Amino acid sequence: QKEVEQNSGPLSVPEGAIASLNCTYSDRGSQSFFWYRQYSGKSPELIMFIYSNGDKEDGRFTAQLNKASQYVSLLIRDSQPSDSATYLCAVSNTGNQFYFGTGTSLTVIP
Amino acid sequence: DTGVSQNPRHKITKRGQNVTFRCDPISEHNRLYWYRQTLGQGPEFLTYFQNEAQLEKSRLLSDRFSAERPKGSFSTLEIQRTEQGDSAMYLCASSLGVGAHYNSPLHFGNGTRLTVT
Numbered sequence: 481q482k483e484v485e486q487n488s489g490p491l492s493v494p495e496g497a498i499a500s501l502n503c504t505y506s507d508r509g510s511q512s513f514f515w516y517r518q519y520s521g522k523s524p525e526l527i528m529f530i531y532s533n534g535d536k537e538d539g540r541f542t543a544q545l546n547k548a549s550q551y552v553s554l555l556i557r558d559s560q561p562s563d564s565a566t567y568l569c570a571v572s573n574t575g576n577q578f579y580f581g582t583g584t585s586l587t588v589i590p
Numbered sequence: 591d592t593g594v595s596q597n598p599r600h601k602i603t604k605r606g607q608n609v610t611f612r613c614d615p616i617s618e619h620n621r622l623y624w625y626r627q628t629l630g631q632g633p634e635f636l637t638y639f640q641n642e643a644q645l646e647k648s649r650l651l652s653d654r655f656s657a658e659r660p661k662g663s664f665s666t667l668e669i670q671r672t673e674q675g676d677s678a679m680y681l682c683a684s685s686l687g688v689g690a691h692y693n694s695p696l697h698f699g700n701g702t703r704l705t706v707t
Contacts, residue, residue, distance in 0.1 A: 484632075512693040523681055523698040524633065531692050568632055572693040576621070577646065580632030 483507060484571050486581035494589050499556040501584050503569030506550070512572040513545055515554045517565045518583065524568055528554065559588045592616075594699035596682050602705045603672055610668045611702045615684030622665050623696060624657055625681040633681055639665060640687065672706045679703050 485504050493499045501515075512531055516524035530536045530543040530552070542555040552571075556563055566583040595614040603609050615622050620641050625633035636655065637647045641662035654672075659665040669676055680703075683696035 488630075514695055516698075523679075523701045526695045526697065529695050570696070574693075576638065576640075576687070576693060577635065578623070578693070578696060579635075580625075582630065582632045 482581075483579035484569055484581040486567075486569050486584050488582055489585040490587055491584055492587045492589055493559050495559060495561060497559050497588075499559045499563065499586055499588070501554040501556075501567050501569075501586065503552045503554075503571075503581055504550055505552070505569075505571045505579070507571070507573055507579075508547075508550065509573045510547075510550075510571045511574055513543070513552045514570040514572070514578075515541075515543060515552075516568040516570060516580075517563075518568055519565045527567075556586075559586075561588045561590050564588050594682055594684050594697055596680075596699035596702050598702055599700060600703045600705075602707065604707055605672060605674060607672055608668065608670045609672060609704065610666055611680055611682075611704075612664060612666050613682030613684075613699060614664045615682070616697060619684035619686055619697070620662065621685045621687045622659055623683045623685070624665070624667050625683065627679045627681055627701075628677075636667070636680075669704075672704075674706045677704055677706045 514529045515527045518524045528543045540557045544553045568583045569581040622639045624636040627633045639659040654670045679701045683698045686694040
């Protein structure tokens with residue numbers, strides 16, 4: 481079983497809609513959770529991080545964490561064509577190791 | 591904060607040659623990570639430094655790979671006797687590192703794309 485699992489997609493949403501990206505992880509000791517956006521041919525760019533159960537909002541982005549279910553999600557409100565990218569979920573434990581999922585490809589259709 | 595800098599951006603080499611990549615982290619960051627990423631995959635951990643100490647190295651990493659971080663500043667990743675399977679994007683990331691329970695985010699450089707012919 482992989483440490484971090486994501487649906488590879490592709491996920492397509494119309495412009496202005498909410499995009500929902502999901503991630504599950506296997507290590508119950510995980511404490512830190514991150515979402516990165518990666519455009520084709522570019523390096524990952526940090527969008528959000530979350531440490532505690534519940535929701536964390538930053539502009540159009542909301543990260544949701546449920547440690548009991550070992551589940552973390554990213555919601556993108558008012559999706560824009562510029563949001564089209566691959567979204568990587570990363571999980572870290574106290575051992576300073578970061579594990580990445582394979583990413584979900586998102587396409588926002590104008 | 592000038593960000594994480596990696597050089598070169600692209601490297602094309604012939605099988606069997608040695609290559610070396612450089613990473614300059616964000617200046618106040620004491621942790622430095624190297625990852626490798628191939629098409630359609632997430633970044634794969636290679637090795638990690640805290641200051642000048644190499645604290646962890648992936649068990650998947652061949653002994654052809656070596657990394658250094660002299661004086662806890664920039665880092666180099668060397669691949670000896672390159673193989674076609676080494677073709678990938680090599681990513682460097684740095685972080686502040688925090689207290690006992692949480693890790694601060696990784697900040698990635700632009701990567702070095704290696705092509706082995």
